[in-house]
Amino acid sequence: MSLDSDAVRRIAHLARLAVDDREAEGFASALSDIFEFVETLEGADIAGVEPMAHPLDAEQRLRPDAVTETDQRDRFQQSAPSAEGGLYLVPRVIE
């Protein structure tokens, strides 16, 4: 499969990555190579095979519905690029 720059721009938009025109061309060529390689999977005989999501086919473990964490908001928000009064700050979303 071959991807062009427009396809790369669509994927980049879904992935929330800014790409300029020159980068889009580079990604188009690299991603096309990678997809061509991945397409060797076409030859696999997978009729009747169950997909495998977990190596040990484990089931999701559930924990008791109890409060176990303490409030560490201030500490965790120290990692934020911009926070104030317990809120994360971003450009205005609603006019």
Next chain:
Amino acid sequence: MKLETLTGWRRRLRAREISSRELTELYLGRIARLDAQLNSFITVTDELALAAADAADERLGRGEETPLLGLPVAQKDIFCTEGVRTSCGSRMLDPFVAPYDATVVARMKAAGAVMLGKTNMDEFAMGSSNETSFYGPVCNPWDPDRVPGGSSGGSAAAVAARLVPAATGTDTGGSIRQPAAFCGITGLKPTYGRVSRYGMIAFASSLDQGGPMAATAEDCALMLNAMAGFDPRDSTSVERRAEDFSADLERDLKGLRIGLPREFFGEGLDPEMRAAIETALAVLKDRGAILVDINLPNSGLSVPAYYVVAPAECSSNLARYDGVRFGHRCADPLDLQDLYTRSRAEGFGAEVKRRIMIGTYVLSAGYYDAYYLKAQKVRRLIADDFRRAFTEVDVIAGPTTPELPFRLGEKSADPVKMYLSDIYTIAVNLAGLPGLSMPAGTIGNLPVGLQLIGNYFDEARLLNVAHQFQQDTDWHARMPAAFV
């Protein structure tokens, strides 16, 4: 002073022949003097290390005996360390100081380990050469023009150059075993679920697994004893009773059935490499092991299947880097969309972007069945190959890599070529099995790695086989000349 193994230093600390402070100063001195040649550390935590060493000396003085008490180690910079920058090799997390310790870090601290610093790695563990790091490539201590492998290249190079006796690594497609092979050290990827992923920055959650890297199998067993164990904070952590991975090291190999997958010795394997591996296998045979040819017919599909599954999980996991809660934020965002797209474009390097885009594409509407679902089915075929093999043999052995460490820059322009350097390691991750690489010879001056693959939860057996091999060989004890 003679540079001991982790196990050797443990003995000397307990005999009070050296203090943890002296030992810590010895290795911090080596890092300060020699790491400029390697770039194996992103952050060196001198002051924290000396404080931890003093605390360890006090505990040693009181006669306490925890498994790693007073021993210097390094953490791959993918493990969160409270109060210390945790960059994951990325500009995205360059400003990130973790507010908590990963379970592995906490367990090693509790075991008394003294952390010297955080090691370099491919960005978000995506790479096989350590060249994608935001902090620059790492050099191979055996030849500075060559790569140390990746993604745990900093840990491997640091251990090989004896800048630290042991370090942690993580392995999603070979990221412990391939650099261990390239740098001539021993590294173990445990069974999926053995070592907690809590606080280990996620790349591909169904494949990621942390493990030890050290000079010897004996040292890896000591490390794994501290690292492994059930953790309720990791939803895929396996509930099993604690095991002593050092207990079986001395077991003899008489009658042990070792399977040699024909697919790992075929076309694509460097002929000199094949000869070195066959010589190493003869050592195991002399110890009483029985070598049996086996087949893993679907192993050729492992790299393409991996490059669907791993990027899909990567694109989901890395969606959290939004420039809002932590990590890099672009300057003067125009609106929320611009904030997201520009922060991510500036924060991530090219390989990480490629993988995010592959993953986004294979998970997008209309393509899911053709790529992701198909790859998950192929994944089962690969795991079933191993299941069948382990009804006939106890352990599987072969080369860790198809070729010797390559030159810096040799494969960086061709992603697919780079991906194929993990051709013998990736199937093990897809199946979730334990795998180990140990030094098994040299070609020219460069190390050759022998890979051992075990059945689920059979780490003790792998360490046993490697330890027995290391009784009859001295490849693990050799040091690169520039670092003696």
